Amino acid sequence: MQQNDICYVLNASNTCPKPDFIPESHFLRVPVNDSFCEKILPWLDKSVDFIAKASNGHVLVHCLAGISRSATIAIAYIMKRMDMSLDEAYRFVKEKRPTISPNFNFLGQLLDFEKKIKNQSGQPGHISKRKLLHLEKSTLGIKPFLWFH
Template structure:
């Protein structure tokens, strides 16, 4: 008899069918709403050496120094109230993503490039990366979720739950839909890869 586990339909023998149940927008909204918003912190470590924060922390060089930040990904580069630039000096590597916090904005075009930037930072010994936008809950949170999905093979739900352990986030509905598509794309690619590996073994 089959049972539902971690979004998969699992057989009684422990084998997984190739059917992945993707979360709906309503389910994701319910998950996001399950955590009470708290803006008591401008920045939080949501993954080892990966910090998610707002504009205040991005402009506070003393706090950046205390945190040991060496990479900054600005998800609101060049936007109003968040005019990103790369004048941090030689101690910080900067990358800007000119995103609007609008459901109609295509954030997915930056999923892989932003994830590679974060991955490069986190695979360099001693480096730490700050991902921020204006408030640190939508644009920047979306890119952090994409990174966890792409490089750590977390499902979208798992990625949200992981970030929520340390910070309240609220990606807009358009970004959530784009993350669902990424979730589908990644699962499909990994399922295909597993099938090819099994075929080679057989």
């Protein structure tokens, strides 16, 4: 992780340990299971804010398989910070990591998150779609879907 300049870690699991070299202020645990009854929606704003505050460093967003929980958080971040619809953000993340597959429960909660964002539109901090190409070239400062073994 250090060789990739990762200095923030968002852990979307109950079990993975915090890396010793990451300070507490650079670590966020989202204690959710990948299940059809788990509530991830209450964690999405906090996750987006955590990733956004790490603008000076790379963020590792991970779960156990890098398929559902971390993908859901990355999609929420793209939706809110880049002012994209759920469909656009899903396609954007899927293009970067084709193996994503948020469970249907999480997709439903992302739809609720999309409605919430639409009700808050015009809020500062959104990144316009015109800036997306520039951000893609600068790697977004976020490295989603890496995980530990």
